[in-house]
Amino acid sequence: MFSGVTGLFDRGQKLKGTVVLMQKNTLDINALTAAKSPTGIIGGAFGIVGDVAGNILDTATSFLGRSIALRLISATSADAAGKGKVGKETFLEGLLTSIPTLGDKQNAFSIHFEWDSNMGIPGAFYIDNFMQGEFFLVSLTLEDVPNHGSIHFVCNSWIYNSKKYKTDRIFFANKTYLPSETPAPLVYYRQEELKTLRGDGTGERKEWERIYDYDVYNDLGEPDSKPQLARQILGGSSDFPYPRRGRTGRRKTKTDPKSETRSPTVYLPRDESFGHTKSSDFLVYILKSASQNVIPQLRSVVTLQLNNPEFNTFQDVRSLYEGGIKLPTDVLSQISPIPLFKELFRSDGEQALKFPPPKVIQVDHSAWQTDEEFAREMIAGVNPHIIKKLSEFPPKSKLDSQKFGDNTSTITKENLEPNMGGVTVEQAIQDNRLYILDHHDPLFPYLRKINATETKAYATRTILFLQDDGTLKPLAIELSRPHPQGDSFGPVSNVYLPASEGVEASIWLLAKAFVVVNDSCYHQLVSHWLNTHAVVEPFIIATNRHLSVVHPIHKLLLPHYRDTMNINALARNVLVNAEGIIESTFLWGNYALEMSAVVYKDWNFIEQGLPNDLIKRGVAVEDPASPTGLRLLIEDYPYASDGLEIWAAIKSWVGEYVNFYYKSDAAIAQDAELQAFWKELVEVGHGDLKNATWWFKMQTREELIEASTILIWIASALHAAVNFGQYPYGGYILNRPTKSRRFMPEKGSPEYDELAKDYQKSYLRTITPKNDTLTDLTIIEVLSRHASDEQYLGDRIEGDNWTSDSQPKEAFKRFGKKLAEIEQKLTQRNNDETLRNRYGPVKMPYTLLYPSSEEGLTCRGIPNSISI
Structure with missing residues (x-):
């Protein structure tokens, strides 16, 4: 029981290490916004010492004894079976409090391994959690490894009680290897970990699992509740093709054996879900709270208590930002405790919900x-x-x-x-x-x-x-x-x-x-949901199933996957589901996702790259003399001109990175993991389009560079361009209405006479009504925000430890520096008043492709990934 304590006094020449982890945050957003997990909201991995504030552990004795054990695995010395030798089980020791690099709520613990010289250099380790609850493992650092120096292991993973797992939890050092270059003692472990992540394709997935698998979109409707909630299955047919989503394995509905039942919680591979200290958790929590609590309350106020379901003048709409909506005390008490909504209440004593003024009317109302x-x-x-x-x-x-x-x-x-x-x-x-x-x-x-x-x-x-x-x-x-x-x-x-x-x-x-109503619907369902959120999810699944964490392309793409599967699962639960937010407030209604599936028939991955997109649309032509290789036919085209700068920077960085690891095209064709990844992505992840002739064959470095650049572009800059301007432009519903309710009035009709007499009232009776406007504003105000811990393009959550190879790290730093230079260039463009399209009559400069941003509603900033 006290072996950990003994280690404190009998270290000898043991290998010293530091383990950084986080207790399960007691304000676990996934637990708050759904049914409680088996461990409860407050229980968690460190419930015995945790508190609501998530304070650090206040005693070293909490981890003395048999609680968390590690076993090192050699990368250079193999056993009789050819597998890397496994060291002795070693337990965590005392709490360290003097490490300056620790992040918020992270805790560091010392550990000392028995590691003989004949064991070689460690390249991986097993970890066992003997406690009841889970914790978040951040990293392990080994110091002064003989004949090597320090070794860093980037983990960033939830660790549940070891009995939950069928195979041991393993982590690899931050070395980067192509499959053919993997040290022989680690080959077995690399392959076994990928098998674990693939699973066997059966059964309902459990919270603690890390299995990545595919399914069609068959969980949007609830046919067992009522026939009106049945929805078309998307994916698996030529009529309604669709990218695949993550498989959950929930039981099928009684009404339709092809449809999956819905539940408050949706399985995600555990490390894809929120639920620790990230402030982006709060945005998702608020989004779910808004759809399930705030919006019904606001609808009730407008329809039942205020008895005023329509705006009558444009000033009525502007009052949402100036005077606000007065709320009864009972409604106020339910809404005001929710984070963020506190910010929306007036500070002058009035019980009113007041939205921030959208940028499109901040200078000029009309x-x-x-x-x-x-x-x-x-x-x-x-x-x-x-x-x-x-x-x-x-x-x-x-x-x-x-x-x-x-x-x-x-x-x-x-x-x-x-x-x-x-x-x-x-x-x-x-x-x-x-x-x-x-x-x-x-x-x-x-x-x-x-x-x-x-x-x-x-x-x-x-x-x-x-x-x-x-x-x-x-x-x-x-x-x-x-x-x-x-x-x-x-x-x-x-x-x-x-x-x-x-x-x-x-x-x-x-x-x-x-x-604009048509454009708003196409934007939300195709440009935003389909062409960024939905199309990226199969890449995430295929990457984790076939590219090891030590594979260079896994390391390249990982930042651009952060939180995407989670926000997509939430969207299927409250946004794009039957009678969800989108169906309720957008023109396409019950056919919203079905119509996006019809559009997906013509989706072309190669054309998602910005240069190819501009050429396809005829708004640019190739021009070898141009720094970007293109000449814009609309010279002052802010999205295109700014986007080409970002595109070129991404492609330059990706090119340096790929060429560092792949010295020839033959190396691409010979990379078994890469080929398996691409084959499954095409044939399963986007399998409804697998016969398209435009897919890359993935046989050359040029193809890999282009494909990786396109994917990073979609997940970062393209999503930023179509997401973070939603509230700045669409928060004023008159500018971007989402519904039309009446046809164009014909001469001689009462509607025509009304239009001639009071065009504002007629306009407001035609577009999105008040209830739907409040819903739209509430949701897009959240979707348009940046979290305080957002990871932007050119940055990585692992800091400088994401790889041990110095040249890729230097190339990445140059990428970050280039993005900073681009931001200065874009700022100068916005100061050029001859470029009228950059600010327009509304005096609103185009900032959506500025790489950096502060927290909040900024109308700028390019996050690495589709995280909201």
């Missing part, structure tokens, strides 16, 4: 209504990568004409040319001056279903003209509805032109609103 701002947000807003060059006129459709009729645009040259300053359509196309925001094809097949509900919508096309001053000018908007006699008759379309006076100006404002 500039959002201008045509220039409407167009500018297509290249500098929260969905800046949809606009395309118009290369044929009139615009055509790719929809099946046999099924949907002729969907060619009805916009004519006569509609456009009066506002083109004497330039003809032919000249404008030849000179790259006509562009289109096309939200027709994805939406049109679903319009009849959507319009059968309380929402009313159009498929839209918007044509824009590139003016001499570099700004875009909208020329015409086409609104299309299904033909009353059937889809095969094609759409019924109307074209609307800009106007600045009278009822025509109000009609034009409504036409723009219908466009």
Whole structure:
């Protein structure tokens, strides 16, 4: 029982080490936001000495005795079976309090290993937890290893009671090896750990497990509750293909044997979940609290107590940020204790919930209504990568004409040319001056279903003209509805032109609103959810199943996976599920994710890289003379110009890194782990698109560099560009409404008369209603925030210990320095008033691709990963 104590006095020439760990935080967010875990919220690994504040252990004796044991494994000396020799079981000793590098709530303990010279150099270790609860193991550092020096083990993993595991928990030193270069004594351990992470594909997963496996999206609905909650299974079919999610193994529903039952907690491989000291835990906790507590309370206040379900004037909307919503005491008492929502209450004694003013109206309340701002947000807003060059006129459709009729645009040259300053359509196309925001094809097949509900919508096309001053000018908007006699008759379309006076100006404002509603839905379900969150999850699963933690590509990609599976699981529980936040407040409603699956049919991984995306959309051409290799046809295109700087920096860093570890293309083809990773990613993770010809073959360093760059771009810069501007732009619902509830009023109708008399009231009756607005604001205000411990591009949570190889570490430091230089360059661009698209009529500079940020609602900063 006291072997640890004996070690304090009989160390001899033992190998000295320091173990850093954290007790299970007593404010475990996963426990708070779901059913309690078996250990309880306060119990945890160190419940016997922990307290609510999560203070450090106050006595060294807490760990004396048989509580946590380690066994070193040799990387250079093998036993008779060829496996690295395993040292004696050694227990943690006393608490160390003088280590200056410890992070918040981390505790360091000394340990002394018996390690004879014939055991060689340690390269891994086993760990056993003999306590009832789990703890978070941060690292182990061995000092003065003979013939070597210090060895660092980066762990960052939850350790449960050893009886929970079928195989021993193992950690490897921060060495980096290709499979073929792994020291022979470690080969067995490397392979066995990957087998453990893959599991056997059966059974329901348990909280403490670390198994990565795939499943389709069959947990969005609840058909056993009521038929209306049944949802289409996404993935596994040609009609509704989808990226795979992490498998949980929950039982199937009684109503539909292909659908999975839902539960308050969703299994994640344990190290993918939040639940220690990260402040990002609080953002997720707040997000769940908002959806399950705050939003229902606000809806109740608006509909039942205030009896005022509509905004009547634009000033009513602005009052959300100026005066707030007065709340009854009983509602206030339930909402105000929730972190962050404390910040939203007025400080002048009024019991009112007041949202922060969105950036888009901080300088000018009405500039959002201008045509220039409407167009500018297509290249500098929260969905800046949809606009395309118009290369044929009139615009055509790719929809099946046999099924949907002729969907060619009805916009004519006569509609456009009066506002083109004497330039003809032919000249404008030849000179790259006509562009289109096309939200027709994805939406049109679903319009009849959507319009059968309380929402009313159009498929839209918007044509824009590139003016001499570099700004875009909208020329015409086409609104299309299904033909009353059937889809095969094609759409019924109307074209609307800009106007600045009278009822025509109000009609034009409504036409723009219908466009933005479509853009808001496409942004949230495709640009944001599908093209960042969902498509990255299979990469995370495949990486952990086939690339060892000591593999160079695992180390390269790991920072860009942080917390993504967890936020995706939360999204499936409260955001994109049946009757969740998105279905309830966005136009696409019950068909939201189903429609994103239809769009996924045309997803192309290679085209997600920024240069390829810009070329595909026709907004850039290759130019060898340019530092970026491209020439933008819209020169002042903030997202593209800033993004190309970030893209180039990522690719340069990845290129240095890959070429350090792979000295030839042959080494790529011979890397068994890399080939298994890529094969499974293509054939299973994105298996519904496995027959696409565009997938990299993964046979050359160039392919690996490009693929890694694309993935890092998606997880960092692309997600930042489409996420952290949500509240700054969309927090003012007039600027980015999410629903349309009425069709365009026709002359002679009461709605037309209302529009002529009171355009603000008519506009507000058409777009997102008050209840849904409060829901939207509450959610996107959380989604647009940065946590205090956010890990930004160019930074790593492990500090300088993520690898022992000096050249990659130096290259990474150069990457960080380059990003700082880019940020200065982008700041200078925003100070150049000749670049009108960078700040626009709303005087809101484009900062979404600034690499760094402070905590909070900043409208800037590129985190490493999709963590919120």
